[in-house]
Amino acid sequence: MAAVWRAALAAALRRGARAAPAAAAGMACGLLAAGLLAAAAPAAAQSAAEVARGKELVEASCFLCHGMQGESASELYPRLAGQHAQYIARQLEYFRSGARSSTQMAAMVAELTPADMRALGAYFEAQTPQPQQPEDPELAVVGRYLFMNGNRFSGVPACANCHGAGAGGTAELPRLAGQVSGYIQAQLRAFKSRARGHPVMQPVAELLTELEIVAIGEYLQGR
Ligand code: HEC
Ligand code: HEC
Numbered sequence: 001m002a003a004v005w006r007a008a009l010a011a012a013l014r015r016g017a018r019a020a021p022a023a024a025a026g027m028a029c030g031l032l033a034a035g036l037l038a039a040a041a042p043a044a045a046q047s048a049a050e051v052a053r054g055k056e057l058v059e060a061s062c063f064l065c066h067g068m069q070g071e072s073a074s075e076l077y078p079r080l081a082g083q084h085a086q087y088i089a090r091q092l093e094y095f096r097s098g099a100r101s102s103t104q105m106a107a108m109v110a111e112l113t114p115a116d117m118r119a120l121g122a123y124f125e126a127q128t129p130q131p132q133q134p135e136d137p138e139l140a141v142v143g144r145y146l147f148m149n150g151n152r153f154s155g156v157p158a159c160a161n162c163h164g165a166g167a168g169g170t171a172e173l174p175r176l177a178g179q180v181s182g183y184i185q186a187q188l189r190a191f192k193s194r195a196r197g198h199p200v201m202q203p204v205a206e207l208l209t210e211l212e213i214v215a216i217g218e219y220l221q222g223r
Pocket of ligand 2: 078147156157158159160161162163172173174175176184187188198200201204216
Protein backbone atom coordinates (compact mmCIF):
# COMPACT_ATOMS: atom_id res chain seq x y z
CA MET A 1 0.00 0.00 0.00
CA ALA A 2 2.68 2.45 1.09
CA ALA A 3 4.68 1.64 -2.06
CA VAL A 4 1.70 2.52 -4.27
CA TRP A 5 1.28 5.90 -2.59
CA ARG A 6 4.98 6.63 -2.75
CA ALA A 7 4.93 5.89 -6.49
CA ALA A 8 1.93 8.22 -6.90
CA LEU A 9 3.73 10.93 -5.00
CA ALA A 10 6.91 10.52 -7.04
CA ALA A 11 4.88 10.84 -10.26
CA ALA A 12 3.06 13.92 -8.94
CA LEU A 13 6.32 15.53 -7.89
CA ARG A 14 7.80 14.90 -11.34
CA ARG A 15 4.81 16.70 -12.84
CA GLY A 16 5.24 19.46 -10.24
CA ALA A 17 8.92 19.82 -11.09
CA ARG A 18 8.06 20.37 -14.74
CA ALA A 19 5.47 22.98 -13.79
CA ALA A 20 7.90 24.76 -11.48
CA PRO A 21 11.38 24.77 -13.02
CA ALA A 22 12.42 27.62 -10.70
CA ALA A 23 11.74 25.48 -7.62
CA ALA A 24 13.67 22.57 -9.14
CA ALA A 25 16.56 24.88 -9.97
CA GLY A 26 16.45 26.22 -6.39
CA MET A 27 16.70 22.67 -5.09
CA ALA A 28 19.65 21.93 -7.38
CA CYS A 29 21.41 25.08 -6.10
CA GLY A 30 20.79 23.93 -2.53
CA LEU A 31 22.37 20.55 -3.24
CA LEU A 32 25.28 22.17 -4.96
CA ALA A 33 25.84 24.55 -2.05
CA ALA A 34 25.66 21.66 0.42
CA GLY A 35 28.29 19.77 -1.57
CA LEU A 36 30.75 22.62 -1.94
CA LEU A 37 32.31 23.70 1.34
CA ALA A 38 33.73 26.79 -0.33
CA ALA A 39 30.21 27.89 -1.22
CA ALA A 40 28.89 27.48 2.34
CA ALA A 41 29.70 30.97 3.65
CA PRO A 42 28.14 32.96 0.77
CA ALA A 43 25.08 30.67 0.89
CA ALA A 44 24.56 31.45 4.59
CA ALA A 45 24.94 35.18 3.96
CA GLN A 46 22.46 34.96 1.13
CA SER A 47 19.97 33.16 3.32
CA ALA A 48 20.28 35.80 6.10
CA ALA A 49 19.62 38.45 3.45
CA GLU A 50 16.61 36.48 2.22
CA VAL A 51 15.17 36.22 5.73
CA ALA A 52 15.62 40.01 6.18
CA ARG A 53 13.94 40.72 2.84
CA GLY A 54 11.15 38.30 3.76
CA LYS A 55 10.60 40.13 7.06
CA GLU A 56 10.18 43.45 5.22
CA LEU A 57 7.52 41.92 2.98
CA VAL A 58 5.70 40.35 5.95
CA GLU A 59 5.67 43.71 7.78
CA ALA A 60 4.13 45.31 4.71
CA SER A 61 1.05 43.03 4.51
CA CYS A 62 1.17 39.32 5.43
CA PHE A 63 1.25 39.96 9.21
CA LEU A 64 -2.34 41.24 9.05
CA CYS A 65 -3.66 37.70 8.62
CA HIS A 66 -0.77 35.32 9.29
CA GLY A 67 0.81 37.18 12.23
CA MET A 68 4.31 38.64 12.29
CA GLN A 69 5.83 35.31 13.41
CA GLY A 70 3.48 33.26 11.23
CA GLU A 71 1.29 32.44 14.24
CA SER A 72 -2.18 33.12 12.90
CA ALA A 73 -4.69 33.30 15.75
CA SER A 74 -7.72 32.71 13.51
CA GLU A 75 -9.37 29.54 12.21
CA LEU A 76 -9.34 31.08 8.73
CA TYR A 77 -5.65 31.73 8.22
CA PRO A 78 -2.94 29.07 8.12
CA ARG A 79 0.01 29.22 10.50
CA LEU A 80 3.21 29.62 8.51
CA ALA A 81 5.81 29.45 11.35
CA GLY A 82 8.24 26.62 10.61
CA GLN A 83 6.55 25.79 7.30
CA HIS A 84 9.03 24.62 4.64
CA ALA A 85 10.45 27.44 2.52
CA GLN A 86 10.11 25.63 -0.79
CA TYR A 87 6.53 24.60 -0.05
CA ILE A 88 5.64 28.23 0.76
CA ALA A 89 7.31 29.60 -2.38
CA ARG A 90 5.52 27.00 -4.50
CA GLN A 91 2.09 27.78 -3.03
CA LEU A 92 2.67 31.53 -3.61
CA GLU A 93 3.45 30.75 -7.25
CA TYR A 94 0.26 28.62 -7.47
CA PHE A 95 -1.81 31.53 -6.09
CA ARG A 96 -0.22 33.85 -8.65
CA SER A 97 -0.74 31.52 -11.63
CA GLY A 98 -4.28 30.70 -10.47
CA ALA A 99 -3.43 26.98 -10.07
CA ARG A 100 -4.64 27.47 -6.46
CA SER A 101 -7.49 29.90 -6.05
CA SER A 102 -8.05 32.23 -3.10
CA THR A 103 -9.41 35.73 -3.57
CA GLN A 104 -7.49 37.02 -0.55
CA MET A 105 -4.17 35.45 -1.50
CA ALA A 106 -4.43 36.30 -5.22
CA ALA A 107 -4.36 39.99 -4.31
CA MET A 108 -1.38 39.44 -1.98
CA VAL A 109 0.89 37.74 -4.51
CA ALA A 110 0.11 39.81 -7.62
CA GLU A 111 3.21 41.98 -7.19
CA LEU A 112 5.65 39.37 -5.84
CA THR A 113 8.70 38.25 -7.84
CA PRO A 114 10.04 34.68 -7.61
CA ALA A 115 12.88 36.03 -5.41
CA ASP A 116 10.32 37.64 -3.06
CA MET A 117 8.51 34.31 -2.81
CA ARG A 118 11.72 32.51 -1.86
CA ALA A 119 12.50 35.25 0.70
CA LEU A 120 9.04 34.88 2.26
CA GLY A 121 9.54 31.12 2.46
CA ALA A 122 12.95 31.56 4.09
CA TYR A 123 11.52 34.03 6.64
CA PHE A 124 8.58 31.86 7.74
CA GLU A 125 10.66 28.67 7.83
CA ALA A 126 13.02 30.45 10.26
CA GLN A 127 10.16 31.18 12.73
CA THR A 128 9.68 28.74 15.62
CA PRO A 129 6.21 27.17 15.75
CA GLN A 130 4.45 27.46 19.13
CA PRO A 131 2.70 24.44 20.68
CA GLN A 132 -1.11 24.43 20.27
CA GLN A 133 -3.96 22.46 21.87
CA PRO A 134 -6.85 20.65 20.17
CA GLU A 135 -10.30 21.99 21.04
CA ASP A 136 -11.76 18.49 21.23
CA PRO A 137 -9.17 16.08 22.71
CA GLU A 138 -11.40 13.00 22.24
CA LEU A 139 -11.76 13.63 18.51
CA ALA A 140 -8.01 14.28 18.36
CA VAL A 141 -7.43 10.68 19.52
CA VAL A 142 -9.53 9.41 16.60
CA GLY A 143 -7.58 11.75 14.32
CA ARG A 144 -4.29 10.38 15.58
CA TYR A 145 -5.36 6.83 14.72
CA LEU A 146 -6.33 7.89 11.18
CA PHE A 147 -3.18 9.92 10.66
CA MET A 148 -0.90 7.08 11.71
CA ASN A 149 -2.83 4.12 10.25
CA GLY A 150 -5.35 5.38 7.70
CA ASN A 151 -8.70 3.58 7.49
CA ARG A 152 -8.28 0.09 6.09
CA PHE A 153 -12.07 -0.33 5.76
CA SER A 154 -12.40 2.53 3.26
CA GLY A 155 -8.87 2.58 1.79
CA VAL A 156 -7.68 5.88 3.31
CA PRO A 157 -3.85 5.68 3.38
CA ALA A 158 -1.87 6.60 6.49
CA CYS A 159 -1.12 10.30 6.23
CA ALA A 160 2.13 9.62 8.13
CA ASN A 161 3.41 7.67 5.08
CA CYS A 162 4.02 10.95 3.31
CA HIS A 163 3.71 13.75 5.88
CA GLY A 164 5.91 11.89 8.41
CA ALA A 165 4.99 10.39 11.80
CA GLY A 166 5.59 13.79 13.43
CA ALA A 167 3.61 15.58 10.65
CA GLY A 168 6.74 17.66 10.02
CA GLY A 169 6.63 17.34 6.23
CA THR A 170 9.59 17.88 3.88
CA ALA A 171 10.59 20.50 1.32
CA GLU A 172 7.97 18.97 -1.01
CA LEU A 173 5.31 18.22 1.60
CA PRO A 174 3.77 20.74 3.96
CA ARG A 175 4.35 20.64 7.68
CA LEU A 176 0.92 19.93 9.24
CA ALA A 177 1.90 19.77 12.93
CA GLY A 178 0.36 22.64 14.92
CA GLN A 179 -1.66 23.89 11.93
CA VAL A 180 -5.03 25.52 12.66
CA SER A 181 -7.74 22.81 12.77
CA GLY A 182 -10.25 24.90 10.79
CA TYR A 183 -7.71 25.52 8.03
CA ILE A 184 -6.76 21.81 7.78
CA GLN A 185 -10.44 20.90 7.55
CA ALA A 186 -11.12 23.56 4.90
CA GLN A 187 -8.20 22.31 2.76
CA LEU A 188 -9.29 18.66 3.03
CA ARG A 189 -12.80 19.68 1.91
CA ALA A 190 -11.29 21.75 -0.92
CA PHE A 191 -9.23 18.76 -2.18
CA LYS A 192 -12.31 16.55 -1.82
CA SER A 193 -14.53 18.87 -3.89
CA ARG A 194 -11.60 19.44 -6.28
CA ALA A 195 -11.69 23.19 -5.63
CA ARG A 196 -7.96 22.80 -4.75
CA GLY A 197 -6.10 20.76 -7.30
CA HIS A 198 -3.51 18.12 -6.49
CA PRO A 199 -3.05 14.68 -8.10
CA VAL A 200 -2.14 12.99 -4.80
CA MET A 201 -4.29 14.79 -2.21
CA GLN A 202 -7.55 14.81 -4.21
CA PRO A 203 -7.94 11.00 -4.25
CA VAL A 204 -6.87 10.80 -0.58
CA ALA A 205 -9.40 13.45 0.51
CA GLU A 206 -12.20 11.91 -1.57
CA LEU A 207 -12.12 8.90 0.76
CA LEU A 208 -12.46 10.95 3.96
CA THR A 209 -15.78 11.34 5.80
CA GLU A 210 -16.73 14.56 7.57
CA LEU A 211 -16.03 12.91 10.96
CA GLU A 212 -12.54 11.90 9.78
CA ILE A 213 -11.82 15.39 8.42
CA VAL A 214 -12.69 17.07 11.72
CA ALA A 215 -10.85 14.43 13.78
CA ILE A 216 -7.66 14.82 11.72
CA GLY A 217 -7.88 18.62 11.99
CA GLU A 218 -8.16 18.38 15.79
CA TYR A 219 -5.24 15.95 16.02
CA LEU A 220 -2.95 18.05 13.85
CA GLN A 221 -3.72 21.29 15.68
CA GLY A 222 -2.49 19.71 18.91
CA ARG A 223 0.45 17.86 17.34
C1 HEC B 1 -6.25 39.30 4.05
C2 HEC B 1 -5.67 38.14 4.73
C3 HEC B 1 -4.36 37.60 4.17
C4 HEC B 1 -3.18 38.29 3.95
C5 HEC B 1 -2.89 39.77 4.21
C6 HEC B 1 -2.23 37.30 3.49
N1 HEC B 1 -2.81 36.07 3.45
FE1 HEC B 1 -1.88 34.30 3.01
N2 HEC B 1 -3.64 33.29 3.22
C7 HEC B 1 -4.84 33.87 3.53
C8 HEC B 1 -5.89 32.87 3.43
C9 HEC B 1 -7.38 33.07 3.67
C10 HEC B 1 -5.25 31.65 3.05
C11 HEC B 1 -5.91 30.29 2.80
C12 HEC B 1 -6.25 30.22 1.33
C13 HEC B 1 -7.00 28.96 0.96
O1 HEC B 1 -8.05 28.74 1.53
O2 HEC B 1 -6.51 28.22 0.11
C14 HEC B 1 -3.84 31.95 2.93
C15 HEC B 1 -2.87 31.03 2.56
C16 HEC B 1 -1.53 31.29 2.46
C17 HEC B 1 -0.50 30.31 2.17
C18 HEC B 1 -0.72 28.82 1.94
C19 HEC B 1 -0.33 28.09 3.20
C20 HEC B 1 -0.39 26.58 3.08
O3 HEC B 1 -0.19 25.94 4.13
O4 HEC B 1 -0.61 26.04 1.98
C21 HEC B 1 0.69 30.98 2.15
C22 HEC B 1 2.05 30.39 1.88
C23 HEC B 1 0.41 32.36 2.42
N3 HEC B 1 -0.94 32.53 2.62
C24 HEC B 1 1.38 33.36 2.48
C25 HEC B 1 1.10 34.73 2.58
C26 HEC B 1 2.08 35.75 2.38
C27 HEC B 1 3.54 35.50 2.09
C28 HEC B 1 1.44 36.96 2.53
C29 HEC B 1 2.00 38.36 2.34
C30 HEC B 1 2.61 38.62 1.07
C31 HEC B 1 0.04 36.65 2.84
N4 HEC B 1 -0.11 35.29 2.84
C32 HEC B 1 -0.92 37.60 3.11
C33 HEC B 1 -5.05 35.19 3.90
C34 HEC B 1 -4.11 36.20 3.83
C1 HEC C 1 1.15 10.01 -1.14
C2 HEC C 1 1.55 11.11 -0.28
C3 HEC C 1 0.49 11.76 0.60
C4 HEC C 1 -0.40 11.14 1.45
C5 HEC C 1 -0.61 9.65 1.71
C6 HEC C 1 -1.10 12.21 2.11
N1 HEC C 1 -0.66 13.43 1.67
FE1 HEC C 1 -1.35 15.26 2.24
N2 HEC C 1 -0.16 16.18 0.85
C7 HEC C 1 0.72 15.54 0.03
C8 HEC C 1 1.38 16.51 -0.82
C9 HEC C 1 2.44 16.23 -1.87
C10 HEC C 1 0.84 17.77 -0.47
C11 HEC C 1 1.21 19.16 -1.07
C12 HEC C 1 0.14 19.61 -2.02
C13 HEC C 1 0.52 20.89 -2.74
O1 HEC C 1 1.71 21.06 -3.05
O2 HEC C 1 -0.38 21.68 -3.02
C14 HEC C 1 -0.13 17.52 0.58
C15 HEC C 1 -0.90 18.52 1.18
C16 HEC C 1 -1.76 18.30 2.25
C17 HEC C 1 -2.51 19.35 2.94
C18 HEC C 1 -2.48 20.83 2.64
C19 HEC C 1 -1.66 21.54 3.69
C20 HEC C 1 -1.60 23.02 3.59
O3 HEC C 1 -0.77 23.60 4.31
O4 HEC C 1 -2.36 23.64 2.84
C21 HEC C 1 -3.22 18.72 3.92
C22 HEC C 1 -4.16 19.38 4.93
C23 HEC C 1 -2.93 17.30 3.84
N3 HEC C 1 -2.04 17.09 2.83
C24 HEC C 1 -3.46 16.36 4.70
C25 HEC C 1 -3.30 14.98 4.54
C26 HEC C 1 -4.03 14.00 5.32
C27 HEC C 1 -4.99 14.34 6.46
C28 HEC C 1 -3.66 12.77 4.85
C29 HEC C 1 -4.15 11.41 5.31
C30 HEC C 1 -5.61 11.19 5.28
C31 HEC C 1 -2.70 12.99 3.78
N4 HEC C 1 -2.51 14.35 3.63
C32 HEC C 1 -2.08 12.00 3.07
C33 HEC C 1 0.99 14.18 0.03
C34 HEC C 1 0.31 13.19 0.72
